[in-house]
Amino acid sequence: MTTRREISKDFLTDLRTAIASGDEKKAQALMEDLHAADIAEIYDEISTDEARFLYLLLDSEKAADTIAELDEDDREEFLESIPSEIIAQQFINEMDTDDAADVIADMSEKKKQEVLRHIEDIDHSGDIVDLLSYDEDTAGGLMAKELVVVNQSWSVLTCLKELGRQADDVDEVYYLYVVDDDRILKGLVSLKDLALSKNTTIINKIMERDIHYATVDDDAEEVAQIMQKYDLVAIPVVDAIGRLVGRITIDDVVDVIREEAERDYQLASGLTEDVEYSDNIYRNARARLPWLIIGLTGGVFGALILGRFESSLRIYPEMAFFIPLIAAMGGNVGIQSSAIIVQGLASNTLRLDGFVSKLSKDFAVAFINALILSLLIFVYNFFISDSFALTITVSTALMAVIIFASMFGTIIPILLNRFGADPALATGPFITTSNDIMGLLIYMLVGRMLYGVFA
Amino acid sequence: MTTRREISKDFLTDLRTAIASGDEKKAQALMEDLHAADIAEIYDEISTDEARFLYLLLDSEKAADTIAELDEDDREEFLESIPSEIIAQQFINEMDTDDAADVIADMSEKKKQEVLRHIEDIDHSGDIVDLLSYDEDTAGGLMAKELVVVNQSWSVLTCLKELGRQADDVDEVYYLYVVDDDRILKGLVSLKDLALSKNTTIINKIMERDIHYATVDDDAEEVAQIMQKYDLVAIPVVDAIGRLVGRITIDDVVDVIREEAERDYQLASGLTEDVEYSDNIYRNARARLPWLIIGLTGGVFGALILGRFESSLRIYPEMAFFIPLIAAMGGNVGIQSSAIIVQGLASNTLRLDGFVSKLSKDFAVAFINALILSLLIFVYNFFISDSFALTITVSTALMAVIIFASMFGTIIPILLNRFGADPALATGPFITTSNDIMGLLIYMLVGRMLYGVFA
Numbered sequence: 001m002t003t004r005r006e007i008s009k010d011f012l013t014d015l016r017t018a019i020a021s022g023d024e025k026k027a028q029a030l031m032e033d034l035h036a037a038d039i040a041e042i043y044d045e046i047s048t049d050e051a052r053f054l055y056l057l058l059d060s061e062k063a064a065d066t067i068a069e070l071d072e073d074d075r076e077e078f079l080e081s082i083p084s085e086i087i088a089q090q091f092i093n094e095m096d097t098d099d100a101a102d103v104i105a106d107m108s109e110k111k112k113q114e115v116l117r118h119i120e121d122i123d124h125s126g127d128i129v130d131l132l133s134y135d136e137d138t139a140g141g142l143m144a145k146e147l148v149v150v151n152q153s154w155s156v157l158t159c160l161k162e163l164g165r166q167a168d169d170v171d172e173v174y175y176l177y178v179v180d181d182d183r184i185l186k187g188l189v190s191l192k193d194l195a196l197s198k199n200t201t202i203i204n205k206i207m208e209r210d211i212h213y214a215t216v217d218d219d220a221e222e223v224a225q226i227m228q229k230y231d232l233v234a235i236p237v238v239d240a241i242g243r244l245v246g247r248i249t250i251d252d253v254v255d256v257i258r259e260e261a262e263r264d265y266q267l268a269s270g271l272t273e274d275v276e277y278s279d280n281i282y283r284n285a286r287a288r289l290p291w292l293i294i295g296l297t298g299g300v301f302g303a304l305i306l307g308r309f310e311s312s313l314r315i316y317p318e319m320a321f322f323i324p325l326i327a328a329m330g331g332n333v334g335i336q337s338s339a340i341i342v343q344g345l346a347s348n349t350l351r352l353d354g355f356v357s358k359l360s361k362d363f364a365v366a367f368i369n370a371l372i373l374s375l376l377i378f379v380y381n382f383f384i385s386d387s388f389a390l391t392i393t394v395s396t397a398l399m400a401v402i403i404f405a406s407m408f409g410t411i412i413p414i415l416l417n418r419f420g421a422d423p424a425l426a427t428g429p430f431i432t433t434s435n436d437i438m439g440l441l442i443y444m445l446v447g448r449m450l451y452g453v454f455a
Numbered sequence: 456m457t458t459r460r461e462i463s464k465d466f467l468t469d470l471r472t473a474i475a476s477g478d479e480k481k482a483q484a485l486m487e488d489l490h491a492a493d494i495a496e497i498y499d500e501i502s503t504d505e506a507r508f509l510y511l512l513l514d515s516e517k518a519a520d521t522i523a524e525l526d527e528d529d530r531e532e533f534l535e536s537i538p539s540e541i542i543a544q545q546f547i548n549e550m551d552t553d554d555a556a557d558v559i560a561d562m563s564e565k566k567k568q569e570v571l572r573h574i575e576d577i578d579h580s581g582d583i584v585d586l587l588s589y590d591e592d593t594a595g596g597l598m599a600k601e602l603v604v605v606n607q608s609w610s611v612l613t614c615l616k617e618l619g620r621q622a623d624d625v626d627e628v629y630y631l632y633v634v635d636d637d638r639i640l641k642g643l644v645s646l647k648d649l650a651l652s653k654n655t656t657i658i659n660k661i662m663e664r665d666i667h668y669a670t671v672d673d674d675a676e677e678v679a680q681i682m683q684k685y686d687l688v689a690i691p692v693v694d695a696i697g698r699l700v701g702r703i704t705i706d707d708v709v710d711v712i713r714e715e716a717e718r719d720y721q722l723a724s725g726l727t728e729d730v731e732y733s734d735n736i737y738r739n740a741r742a743r744l745p746w747l748i749i750g751l752t753g754g755v756f757g758a759l760i761l762g763r764f765e766s767s768l769r770i771y772p773e774m775a776f777f778i779p780l781i782a783a784m785g786g787n788v789g790i791q792s793s794a795i796i797v798q799g800l801a802s803n804t805l806r807l808d809g810f811v812s813k814l815s816k817d818f819a820v821a822f823i824n825a826l827i828l829s830l831l832i833f834v835y836n837f838f839i840s841d842s843f844a845l846t847i848t849v850s851t852a853l854m855a856v857i858i859f860a861s862m863f864g865t866i867i868p869i870l871l872n873r874f875g876a877d878p879a880l881a882t883g884p885f886i887t888t889s890n891d892i893m894g895l896l897i898y899m900l901v902g903r904m905l906y907g908v909f910a
Contacts, residue, residue, distance in 0.1 A: 228706075257716075262716070277813075313775055325757060327782065328753065336747075338724075339724030343731065368736070
């Protein structure tokens, strides 16, 4: 019995010592019983040469599973030096079609052709070629060809025999999919119902007809939403005319959900490419640089705007004190509004509200907060600052900046979404920087107007 | 056959008209075939009175499923006006134990007792009371009591009979769990293997022994990680001495994963409570206010710091131009570093690196970016600005601010995590505001030093 095995530092040291001394027995003993997902984690920590030593010790099924579990980058590096023939016969042969297609999709066109030619089972390579034709962000790109399919006219006994014949290829059987003679999907039968039915019963008497399915071109994220909403562990995929062509299992969908959430999080944190701590320094730096350069450019624009008001700043230098406050509040408020919209769009809970109703709701929220915050800063300045002009200017500008930034933060993701772009971009650098700059401009303009009146 | 049904505006209008005119037949016709998850979405859009009209039209199983699918807030509001007896007999009776425990856990102590007393099936209420004793963030809090359990000495035929007897209570059977006479978990059998084995085979000959399981006190997020890593659709849960007490299914874990990701995203976006666009204006405003108040306080501190340098700003007002740039860069860099660490901690990929190695890696990344950005702003100011002192000051300060903010952003989530707090707090308001302020201080101090030298 096992729970998760932690790959400890000591374990790694032992393993690397065994590899360094070429001690195959020791290495094999250490790796025994490890799940492919654990071995993939080990591969992530050791060099490609060490990984190559290890893979020769694995049986080919475990080796194939490990390859499927690896990070894309690690996998590419690892497979680069291995001949196409071995990749085809030792790895791809043993993989489910969806994993095989994912692995092959990352290869160069030349290597792809070589590997495909070397797959011995023509059905397997045919399935993989079929899968390669789908966009990876669609149901077709997510699905596997492995499933158990039975004809609606068969008896339970025939279905059980078919299950025995077909199930070898399928890791986890949740349902038998029922089709007609043209392979049009008609329904499904759970293994439970199959096991509990009489052998002579015809399958279309016990199958569920009112089932959820996806079509090959459906968006992967939409499929993920359906499977989440209806708590499905697997969903059949049909082609344009309703023929059963594959199935998507929940584990692949969990990855979609996680990756989508990570992408949004990275955007909101200013990381512009998919990056992990364990990536190298160069890649870590590169992922952070674009936002910082946009931020820097925004800062330069900010400096130019403030430069236009140099005379005001010379006469009222205390106005400069509140520049960070105004800029920070504009940026913060904008991100908050955008994030709420991004989440609402992702969870599909906004669709019944019109544009105007969204905007007026956001205006109300912004107005409440703007009023509270402006009052707070008014009271503070009223008692602390000598300048009533400053007190009025900061409060008024803050009010205007919060409302403006909030509306801007609401509108941009809605527009991005309407034009087919990822609304999460709104929480990224360009928009927040724009909000910072607009905030400054509003502040200085309000200042110029009000200082004349009150100073 | 169905894919997702969109709850359209027209559909809602029709339904509300039917409700308003008390047309039960029409309402029933509209709701026919709708999945409980869809009805829950409708409940989210209509008033409590309208919802009460509808629930009387549902059969009790669908009504119970709908209640289980509702948002916590909607549910509380809806159940408030319904007598405990009806809640117990119409809803809780029909629910799986995990859903029932979730629903009851949200009630007041008095209502909780009343509802529990009114559940007729003593086994069911006993199971629910058991589940209520676990913290909701543990495996015990996630699990359901419904599962199919067989004794290791039984034959396949006996197991099939037991499956027929027990399976009525269990929505989705993926595995039969195998225990000994003391109910100690020994292994599992997939339905596929059961269906394909001879009736006379003893179950412990075909069961898998090397299985993943969770213990009741395991952290929910850790269970989610294990199920993701090993692609499990269900995991058995044992008590402290290894007795089988429940199972967790992937749909509950998907919710954990999504909620965790949403919480991190909300923190990074400055939202301090779990809020959705569809929540009311007051709640939306309240979720945003705390960060804004902290930001405002940070801004006031920034103003105080700048006030200490008023004489410098009076002499060199052009220094004020670059205040937004410096403050924004400090905040941005800090969030980036924190987000990378937060993600690494969440995906458990950092554990093999020590504190010092993390810090030196982050230093290298920060140094590269600081160098590039400082050079860019140096070149810009060298050609644009009249003041060489300003040119030197901005570049030097930016370099220092980026490196400081990056280290700070790396250290804080690691420390939070070490002391058992949520590392994602580091991307929240307090830390980013601290970074803004420190950036200002560094800038003004560098300015004071360098202006003396170069001006």
